[in-house]
Amino acid sequence: MIGFLRLMIFGLVGLTIAYWLMLIYMRSLKREDLENEWDEVSGEGLPPRDTYIDEGMSGYEHSLKRKLVWLVVIVPICLFGVLLYFMNFNS
Amino acid sequence: MAYVKWTFYALVALILFSFFHYNLPQHDVVRIVGTYQERQDLGDWTRIFWASPEDQSATLVNRDVQFIQAVKADGATMVYRNEDTGWGWPPYFKFDTASLQTEADDLRSTREAPKWAVVTHYGWRSELISIFPNAVGIYEVDSPDQRIIPWMNIILLTVLLLIVLTLRAMWRQFRQRSIDPLIEDAEDAWDELGDRADAAGDKARGWFGTWKGKPRK
Numbered sequence: 562m563i564g565f566l567r568l569m570i571f572g573l574v575g576l577t578i579a580y581w582l583m584l585i586y587m588r589s590l591k592r593e594d595l596e597n598e599w600d601e602v603s604g605e606g607l608p609p610r611d612t613y614i615d616e617g618m619s620g621y622e623h624s625l626k627r628k629l630v631w632l633v634v635i636v637p638i639c640l641f642g643v644l645l646y647f648m649n650f651n652s
Numbered sequence: 653m654a655y656v657k658w659t660f661y662a663l664v665a666l667i668l669f670s671f672f673h674y675n676l677p678q679h680d681v682v683r684i685v686g687t688y689q690e691r692q693d694l695g696d697w698t699r700i701f702w703a704s705p706e707d708q709s710a711t712l713v714n715r716d717v718q719f720i721q722a723v724k725a726d727g728a729t730m731v732y733r734n735e736d737t738g739w740g741w742p743p744y745f746k747f748d749t750a751s752l753q754t755e756a757d758d759l760r761s762t763r764e765a766p767k768w769a770v771v772t773h774y775g776w777r778s779e780l781i782s783i784f785p786n787a788v789g790i791y792e793v794d795s796p797d798q799r800i801i802p803w804m805n806i807i808l809l810t811v812l813l814l815i816v817l818t819l820r821a822m823w824r825q826f827r828q829r830s831i832d833p834l835i836e837d838a839e840d841a842w843d844e845l846g847d848r849a850d851a852a853g854d855k856a857r858g859w860f861g862t863w864k865g866k867p868r869k
Contacts, residue, residue: 586822
């Protein structure tokens with residue numbers, strides 16, 4: 562049982578780190594896109610640069626893309642389950 | 653120095669290759685000829701090539717291990733150990749040792765009437781230090797020429813490559829957006845400092861100049 566707990570703890574720590582890294586990375590990409598969009602037209606017909614980026618970012622925080630970052634956590638856990646099943650209970 | 657560098661790289665490559673070669677699954681087409689159980693001493697450094705015991709047996713110096721004896725199509729022999737990996741490393745999550753032993757027993761055949769089976773395993777066989785690959789799965793096939801596509805290895809290595817590339821992209825993004833601006837700021841500050849020092853120098857020189865007095869006529 563200690564083995565299982567150890568796997569769970571290390572696994573969750575690892576997945577948390579992966580999740581945060583991915584979250585920060587995707588946010589950074591989105592911000593860069595917004596900056597480039599604004600700069601391309603030199604802000605013509607758009608709100609001021611900071612406002613434009615802030616609005617874009619708050620929109621991103623509620624987008625599907627933001628929620629998909631959870632896949633970084635969900636997919637490995639599902640793979641773990643599938644592997645456990647096929648290794649032991651399917652023969 | 654170039655030799656040191658290349659030796660270092662070669663060593664890293666060798667360690668990485670060994671790591672994957674030991675831990676990734678491999679397949680053998682074999683004929684199962686028998687199974688046995690033998691008490692193994694676990695006292696010396698080859699301990700690392702045996703499964704980590706469950707908690708209650710962590711302090712044991714020896715224990716019974718199940719083995720599967722097999723012969724390949726070309727007559728070469730192979731002996732697999734059959735141990736649970738449990739929740740530990742490598743992450744095969746194998747708990748069905750007893751069932752696997754039963755399946756192996758069921759597939760037992762003679763040279764005259766051979767039954768072929770694919771044994772999935774990881775690890776190395778070394779006669780010299782008595783280590784055995786750990787069998788993790790077994791299934792029957794029709795002929796010894798069975799073609800095996802190592803899907804698991806293809807998928808695992810691809811995913812691993814994707815993870816490495818993602819980490820690299822993350823690092824580049826971080827450097828471009830967070831570190832480079834800092835360095836530019838520092839450079840600007842440095843330049844400004846230089847300008848100010850020059851200006852101060854000029855000023856001081858100008859002040860010293862007032863001491864020198866006016867050139868005499």
